[in-house]
Amino acid sequence: MELTGITKRFPGVVANRDVHLAVRHGEVHAVVGENGAGKSTLMKILYGMYKPDEGTISVDGHPVEFGSPKDAIAAGIGMVHQHFMLADNFTVLENIVLGAEPRAGVRLDFAAARERIEETSERYGLGLRPDRLVEELSVADRQRIEIAKVLYRGARVLILDEPTAVLVPQEVDALFSNLAELRAAGLSVIFISHKLDEVRQVADRITVIRRGSTVATVDDPQATSSRQLAHLMVGSELPTPETTESTVTDVVELAASGLALSSQDGPDLLHDVTFEVRRGEIAGFAGVEGNGQSELVEAIMGLRKPDAGLLRLGDDDMTSWPAHQRRMAGIGFIPEDRHRQALLLDAPLWENRLLGWQGNPPAGGRFWIRPQAARAEAATIMREYDVRAPGPDTIADALSGGNQQKFVIGREMSTTLRVLVAAHPTRGVDVGAQSAIWDRLREARAAGLATVLVSADLEELLGLSDTLYVLFRGRIVARLDPAEVTPELLGSYMTGAAGQEGARFTTGDAAGEEQAARADTEEESR
Amino acid sequence: SDDDGTDDPTTGTDGEGASGEDVQVGMAFDVGGRGDRSFNDSAAAGLDRAGEELGVTFQDLSPASDGSNRDELLRELADGGHNPILGIGYAFFEVMDTVADEYPDVQFIRIDGPPSDRENVAVMTFAEEQGSFLMGVAAALKTETGQVGIVGGNEGEVINAFGAGFKQGVEAVDPSIEIEDQRLSPGEEPAGFADPAGARVAAEAMYQRGVDIIYTPAGDSNVGTFQAAAEAGKWAIGTDSDQYETVGDPELQEAILTSMLKRVDSAVFESINTFIEGGDVESTSYDLSDEGVGYSTSGGFIDDITDELDDYKQQIIDGEIEVSRTE
Amino acid sequence: MTRPEGAALRLSRTRRMLLILALGFVALSAVRVITGETVLTSSGTARAMLILALPIGMCALGGLVAERAGVINIGLEGMMILGTWGAGFGGWHYGPWGALLGALIGGAFGGLIHALATVTFGVDHIVSGVAINLVAAGLVRFLSEAVYADGAQGGGPTQSPPIGSAASFSIPVLSSGPNLLGRLEDTDLPVLSDLGGVLYGLTSGLTAFALIALAMLPLTWFVLWRTALGLRWRSAGENPVAAESLGVNVYRMKYLAVITSGALAGLGGLMLVLFTGSYREGQTGGRGYIGLAAMIFGNWRPGGLAAGSGLFGYSDAVRLRASSSAAVLALLLFVGILLAAVGVWDLYRRRFVLSAVLLVLAGAAIVGSLALDALPSEVTTMTPYLVTLAVLASATQRLRPPAADGMRYRRGEEH
Amino acid sequence: MTRLLGWWRRIAPTLVALGVALAVTAVFILIIGENPIAALVALFDFGETPVAQANSIGVWINRAAPLFLAGLAVSIGFRMGLFNIGVEGQYRIATVVAAGLGAAIVLPAPLHILVITLIAMAAGAAYAAIPAILKVTRGVSEVISTIMLNAIAIGIAAYLIRSPFVDPELGAGENVATTRLPESAHFPGLNELFGVLGLEEPRRPVHGFVVVAIVVGVVVAVILSRSRFGFELRASGLSALAATANGISSRAMVVKAMLFSGALAGLVGLSDLLGSAHRFQPDSFVAGYGFTGIAVALLGRNRPGGIALAALLFAFLDRAGPRLQSEGIPPAAVTIMQGIVVLSVLIVDEVARRRLRRREERRARAQDQATTPVEVAS
Numbered sequence A: 001m002e003l004t005g006i007t008k009r010f011p012g013v014v015a016n017r018d019v020h021l022a023v024r025h026g027e028v029h030a031v032v033g034e035n036g037a038g039k040s041t042l043m044k045i046l047y048g049m050y051k052p053d054e055g056t057i058s059v060d061g062h063p064v065e066f067g068s069p070k071d072a073i074a075a076g077i078g079m080v081h082q083h084f085m086l087a088d089n090f091t092v093l094e095n096i097v098l099g100a101e102p103r104a105g106v107r108l109d110f111a112a113a114r115e116r117i118e119e120t121s122e123r124y125g126l127g128l129r130p131d132r133l134v135e136e137l138s139v140a141d142r143q144r145i146e147i148a149k150v151l152y153r154g155a156r157v158l159i160l161d162e163p164t165a166v167l168v169p170q171e172v173d174a175l176f177s178n179l180a181e182l183r184a185a186g187l188s189v190i191f192i193s194h195k196l197d198e199v200r201q202v203a204d205r206i207t208v209i210r211r212g213s214t215v216a217t218v219d220d221p222q223a224t225s226s227r228q229l230a231h232l233m234v235g236s237e238l239p240t241p242e243t244t245e246s247t248v249t250d251v252v253e254l255a256a257s258g259l260a261l262s263s264q265d266g267p268d269l270l271h272d273v274t275f276e277v278r279r280g281e282i283a284g285f286a287g288v289e290g291n292g293q294s295e296l297v298e299a300i301m302g303l304r305k306p307d308a309g310l311l312r313l314g315d316d317d318m319t320s321w322p323a324h325q326r327r328m329a330g331i332g333f334i335p336e337d338r339h340r341q342a343l344l345l346d347a348p349l350w351e352n353r354l355l356g357w358q359g360n361p362p363a364g365g366r367f368w369i370r371p372q373a374a375r376a377e378a379a380t381i382m383r384e385y386d387v388r389a390p391g392p393d394t395i396a397d398a399l400s401g402g403n404q405q406k407f408v409i410g411r412e413m414s415t416t417l418r419v420l421v422a423a424h425p426t427r428g429v430d431v432g433a434q435s436a437i438w439d440r441l442r443e444a445r446a447a448g449l450a451t452v453l454v455s456a457d458l459e460e461l462l463g464l465s466d467t468l469y470v471l472f473r474g475r476i477v478a479r480l481d482p483a484e485v486t487p488e489l490l491g492s493y494m495t496g497a498a499g500q501e502g503a504r505f506t507t508g509d510a511a512g513e514e515q516a517a518r519a520d521t522e523e524e525s526r
Numbered sequence B: 001s002d003d004d005g006t007d008d009p010t011t012g013t014d015g016e017g018a019s020g021e022d023v024q025v026g027m028a029f030d031v032g033g034r035g036d037r038s039f040n041d042s043a044a045a046g047l048d049r050a051g052e053e054l055g056v057t058f059q060d061l062s063p064a065s066d067g068s069n070r071d072e073l074l075r076e077l078a079d080g081g082h083n084p085i086l087g088i089g090y091a092f093f094e095v096m097d098t099v100a101d102e103y104p105d106v107q108f109i110r111i112d113g114p115p116s117d118r119e120n121v122a123v124m125t126f127a128e129e130q131g132s133f134l135m136g137v138a139a140a141l142k143t144e145t146g147q148v149g150i151v152g153g154n155e156g157e158v159i160n161a162f163g164a165g166f167k168q169g170v171e172a173v174d175p176s177i178e179i180e181d182q183r184l185s186p187g188e189e190p191a192g193f194a195d196p197a198g199a200r201v202a203a204e205a206m207y208q209r210g211v212d213i214i215y216t217p218a219g220d221s222n223v224g225t226f227q228a229a230a231e232a233g234k235w236a237i238g239t240d241s242d243q244y245e246t247v248g249d250p251e252l253q254e255a256i257l258t259s260m261l262k263r264v265d266s267a268v269f270e271s272i273n274t275f276i277e278g279g280d281v282e283s284t285s286y287d288l289s290d291e292g293v294g295y296s297t298s299g300g301f302i303d304d305i306t307d308e309l310d311d312y313k314q315q316i317i318d319g320e321i322e323v324s325r326t327e
Numbered sequence C: 001m002t003r004p005e006g007a008a009l010r011l012s013r014t015r016r017m018l019l020i021l022a023l024g025f026v027a028l029s030a031v032r033v034i035t036g037e038t039v040l041t042s043s044g045t046a047r048a049m050l051i052l053a054l055p056i057g058m059c060a061l062g063g064l065v066a067e068r069a070g071v072i073n074i075g076l077e078g079m080m081i082l083g084t085w086g087a088g089f090g091g092w093h094y095g096p097w098g099a100l101l102g103a104l105i106g107g108a109f110g111g112l113i114h115a116l117a118t119v120t121f122g123v124d125h126i127v128s129g130v131a132i133n134l135v136a137a138g139l140v141r142f143l144s145e146a147v148y149a150d151g152a153q154g155g156g157p158t159q160s161p162p163i164g165s166a167a168s169f170s171i172p173v174l175s176s177g178p179n180l181l182g183r184l185e186d187t188d189l190p191v192l193s194d195l196g197g198v199l200y201g202l203t204s205g206l207t208a209f210a211l212i213a214l215a216m217l218p219l220t221w222f223v224l225w226r227t228a229l230g231l232r233w234r235s236a237g238e239n240p241v242a243a244e245s246l247g248v249n250v251y252r253m254k255y256l257a258v259i260t261s262g263a264l265a266g267l268g269g270l271m272l273v274l275f276t277g278s279y280r281e282g283q284t285g286g287r288g289y290i291g292l293a294a295m296i297f298g299n300w301r302p303g304g305l306a307a308g309s310g311l312f313g314y315s316d317a318v319r320l321r322a323s324s325s326a327a328v329l330a331l332l333l334f335v336g337i338l339l340a341a342v343g344v345w346d347l348y349r350r351r352f353v354l355s356a357v358l359l360v361l362a363g364a365a366i367v368g369s370l371a372l373d374a375l376p377s378e379v380t381t382m383t384p385y386l387v388t389l390a391v392l393a394s395a396t397q398r399l400r401p402p403a404a405d406g407m408r409y410r411r412g413e414e415h
Numbered sequence D: 001m002t003r004l005l006g007w008w009r010r011i012a013p014t015l016v017a018l019g020v021a022l023a024v025t026a027v028f029i030l031i032i033g034e035n036p037i038a039a040l041v042a043l044f045d046f047g048e049t050p051v052a053q054a055n056s057i058g059v060w061i062n063r064a065a066p067l068f069l070a071g072l073a074v075s076i077g078f079r080m081g082l083f084n085i086g087v088e089g090q091y092r093i094a095t096v097v098a099a100g101l102g103a104a105i106v107l108p109a110p111l112h113i114l115v116i117t118l119i120a121m122a123a124g125a126a127y128a129a130i131p132a133i134l135k136v137t138r139g140v141s142e143v144i145s146t147i148m149l150n151a152i153a154i155g156i157a158a159y160l161i162r163s164p165f166v167d168p169e170l171g172a173g174e175n176v177a178t179t180r181l182p183e184s185a186h187f188p189g190l191n192e193l194f195g196v197l198g199l200e201e202p203r204r205p206v207h208g209f210v211v212v213a214i215v216v217g218v219v220v221a222v223i224l225s226r227s228r229f230g231f232e233l234r235a236s237g238l239s240a241l242a243a244t245a246n247g248i249s250s251r252a253m254v255v256k257a258m259l260f261s262g263a264l265a266g267l268v269g270l271s272d273l274l275g276s277a278h279r280f281q282p283d284s285f286v287a288g289y290g291f292t293g294i295a296v297a298l299l300g301r302n303r304p305g306g307i308a309l310a311a312l313l314f315a316f317l318d319r320a321g322p323r324l325q326s327e328g329i330p331p332a333a334v335t336i337m338q339g340i341v342v343l344s345v346l347i348v349d350e351v352a353r354r355r356l357r358r359r360e361e362r363r364a365r366a367q368d369q370a371t372t373p374v375e376v377a378s
């Protein structure tokens, strides 16, 4: 398959300019580039979602023109989008067969569909259960559904747009072994990522896109260093999250003791979680997704009421404080899902500057807000955190994900903070922005900020943290010194050092029970 | 559509016609407007007759569906040089007084509602209770089960008068007859006048309980009562106009025992006539004595009891029986 | 579809629902015996319930069909109005079957406008619905003035000529001939006679049109949850971007859904027109809004909305058929018992505050119903609304609207 | 210059839409065989004499004020994604209670009006609290509960005027009504203001309450755009999830928004009550502002300024009803026109938005230079 001379313009933006990309049979072809470089756009063109302004696409040497994804699907091209395209309230089966349903008369042939899905699932080792509701599944499971969707339609070319951004290491490994099977079966895979190490690990060839144009294609990834790749991408060096000297003080800023949180029917979400974060300390929390990190973050932020335990901010007991009071007392928050939790996508940036800080001067206040001050602050954030957008009145939705993330971080750090709770602060962010974010975290740490850092990026955790806690099934199972721990050791704690049973399956089971209950309510009214 | 009278004043009768032709009558309807085949149409009939027989030109207006602009209709008519101006329905109460103060030289005439103390407002009311009394008598004479009922639109003053008169009539004949009373809407709420389905359900239940005659002052909902009556093979009594004639469905006609007539048309015609003749249009209460209320005999179902009905009628006219508007 | 993991639980759950339903019915029967208010479970009430519930139920179903495809339809009232007018016009010319056709066309026309506005032009769904309600109310008046101007055979600006009635029938053996159910009703046995009454009422005096309307419930369920079309239909309401990316024509699905929605609302209008023998202006009386409420009551599911419409229709039937407010008091007693049961359940689940509130309310209802001789008429006429609200308040709801319900979807503008 | 152009761009679609609405209505008018031109003239006819013109303006104001308040009340809910259909019931209850209690208290003029206004706001808010509480404690959708409560309000109001609030000195043959408000509770009319402005004084009372409506509108606008509450309301509406994650309790916001909305709804009926009706009488009580308010709020894009314009537009069309009828156009035409105006304004707006977008795309294509793709041309 080959793309030649593709150009695509959006209002005010040239997303792709004269792009060339050739993908061979049975190869994993990686596409890398900065945030906003035009990768997703290119893929959407390939998948028939956009029409290129110029240029041609050819499959097996024949020029093709895609009017809609339907045409691309017919030509054997399938795409897994950066933001999953799944209906949460549908079953796995329904999501997969949608648009290509087997039928028996007027009925949808559920039996045949189930059979084919199980077959596909087995062949590529996807491990899907067709009758589960998607909303109960983990991110990794969802990704496999997306892949199954594409395979179910008999795709020969598979596009994966940033598939690993939201996965934990074990899940990434599982995904890569899936990809290996696909390659072995003769399928081509186009793979987009910001994580250059993993790109080098999995790709047969790499194409680098910079500012909308292809700048290079690397034929031998293993022989190319991440540094070289980064240089091609942004013309700068690859950043590392290394921190130099310790700035930890003796003053405890945030303390949790005996935090517990039980779920409705399943096992406890948090159990006897006790830790302290001092001024100038970054406390990292590692864990496979679903082991209590999200709940811990929410408990600290006052979004969930713990069943037991105490939370202290400095000398104050803040256990019973409502969320906004915690923000007003100087706890910053970078939530896990920036799209849905951190931003008002339809609101301008200056309003987003206020979000969470509407009660704090100078832009916010007890009763009144000051739009002019908020505008000025938003502009400052944009300048200082290199948020690329026309101005404070731009709608947040118009920013690329990376720029949104930088804005959120800028917002949280531009207030005088005592504590920062950061969940996956660099998820989906390009290398340039990544290093900027890390710099900011380090600066704040040096200035005395106490930080709770939750991340799925182990390198980030190990590099930035002063102390590292491992959460497993809602408990702190280890308190480690990041200087002395290897990613491998950390990984074994995260998966439950003692037991053989993988943690992910634990959460899977819990969800299973819940799902059964749901299936009931579902059936009852049908 | 509504300027039929304007274009060709019927060559009509002399004498009266000469003065009538300079008169521009204005009329503002109740909600629903011209063509409701009921209250408003009855008034319109009187107006049309005035056009034909007296040669007046006229204009009629209908209020918005929320009834909010009744006063504006009156002003629009007054500004357009109409005189006299008629307002159809209880709801012109108050509104008409206000507007009358603004146009002291215009004669206003209201159909229905409480009296007015304004010089230039005349109120035409109807002794619904008297007509209803006769309907009660008819029902009492005709019932075989000893159970009769009322399905009314709401609990407003006018419908209550219908109900009270009917009950007094029944009692006058036979106090042992059971009377059921069901209203579709609470208080003044007008929704009950446009809910034929509700009327039918309520009437069906009554018929199943043994009621065999239902009096139904419920406007557009009446047709529901008629349906129930026709299905059960029992009687219903219509209101306002001769519903045997207006119902339009032969099956339903068979179920309409009689109707309580409220001669809005005559009241309209006569008041216009008085105005043309230069007389002082005075508030009048139309009752049995001047045929302002009465009953219909279409279908011939009550031919056997007309004597008794007329007997009661005479007693009321003579003041021997006093019918109260309230229970 | 079979769900291996959930199967065992599901069965017991279904049984539990049936058990609750049965217990409720026994309680109702007990109330009937205690108060002597046969109207609570008489065949007449059951029949009236069906008649009053069907127009609401059809609107609710229309709402369901549209919202499952992601289009909020607050214009149901307007579409129903157009349906009543169409039924009157069609029925005048071609009798009841013509009325059916007219109602479907009238309602579907309203749906088409809504689809045009919301799908093609991306107008906010609620605005469009409200506008349709405005336009429909005016439009039928316009049409009537044009069509029935000459007072054709009893028609006029506010009504159509009579359209003739539809033939009715009863289920043989059960409800006619030997009439087993009818006889059961007459036995006066607790529970059994009540059951006989309700079933007799539901199986006698039926018309083909009532059956068509009733059949719409399972049919809609089948189409939405068992066919490929239904899957695509629902995908437009859950995640239109995903659907489009799989080649589903979301616009077409939405058009289809909203037009069907209008046709169903029109069908609801037909039920009213047939029941009263002609079209009358204003006869829908806000039932479209009640239908919308019933659909939400039913949590966007056919079974649930049927329950919601049925509940409303039942309480409306009881208050209209009651010879005095004693029957409504009996209903109040029943509601009190219901609240008490839920209150006790909450107590068992250790939701103390809630349970206390419910028990106090229940106590008030029970004491009130036993102590009072009569209710103000203003209260009796409000019965269906009060009962619906009381039932909703006692049942905790976990509402689950379609994920993309009400969202403006533009092809190619996804994020 | 660019400002003027921007302003023109914003207003042009609305003008086109009004044109479209007029054209569609003209077709209807042609169908029933009347003259659309005459109708158009009638639409803009404010009367010949100065008094008639002043009267027309008075009608316009009297109608616009309650519609504006109703739209405002509805919009508060919409701002945070709450669909308060219940304004209809809330203002009915508020008006009855205000009329009933207002007649029972004796106070000097300005104070009396103030107290009645506060009573109405409290009653409206209290009635709106029911769906709010049902929603946050029991998860009952406010759509259902407000639909039910609208109907129930009719019953409650009927009961209140029959029993506790009934005027003991009702005239013969009068429907029940509340006791008349004393002089001290009559809101001064604006009639004299017309004279001051050099116009003829209208003969009908022009409700001075419109001044209150304007003040309330400004206050609400400031609250929405400048207050923390307004921001939190908007944030909850834009994304409940993001709002919650940032310390804005959605339950509290539901209650606050409903109370606020209900309090505003309480004002809807006061313009008529204090301006001319002076008592609650079901026949003269104007129902339906709550429903029309939904259309007004949405047409005004839930912004106070927009709502004011929408209310003026609706009232303008309503005002023309009687005039149009004189030209043989049935009153239903006004309703149809309102519906079509709503639809066409929004449709044309959308079409204009899309054309603008396409134009920008074309422009972008034209000036394709070697600029960085992320720098969006402004």
Ligand SMILES: Nc1ncnc2c1ncn2[C@@H]1O[C@H](COP(=O)(O)OP(=O)(O)OP(=O)(O)O)[C@@H](O)[C@H]1O
Pocket: A010, A011, A013, A014, A015, A033, A034, A035, A036, A037, A038, A039, A040, A041, A042, A398, A400, A401, A402, A430, D373, D374
């Ligand atoms: N539908 C659109 N309308 C307007 N501009 C767009 C659209 N889609 C993309 N763009 C612009 O095109 C440029 C390239 O976007 P694209 O999504 O391809 O970047 P990307 O390489 O995928 O970035 P990221 O790494 O953040 O995913 C961006 O500047 C973006 O603003």
Ligand SMILES: Nc1ncnc2c1ncn2[C@@H]1O[C@H](COP(=O)(O)OP(=O)(O)OP(=O)(O)O)[C@@H](O)[C@H]1O
Pocket: A035, A036, A040, A082, A083, A162, A397, A398, A399, A400, A401, A402, A403, A428, A429, C413, C414, C415
């Ligand atoms: N309608 C639109 N108008 C303007 N820009 C758009 C539009 N739709 C998408 N974009 C742009 O397309 C780009 C990619 O969109 P997308 O949602 O895929 O971001 P993203 O790739 O998720 O970013 P990241 O991967 O860094 O999180 C963004 O830069 C966004 O600005």
Ligand SMILES: [Mg+2]
Pocket: A039, A040, A041, A082, A161
């Ligand atoms: Mg991308």
Ligand SMILES: [Mg+2]
Pocket: A035, A082, A162, A401, A428
């Ligand atoms: Mg990206």
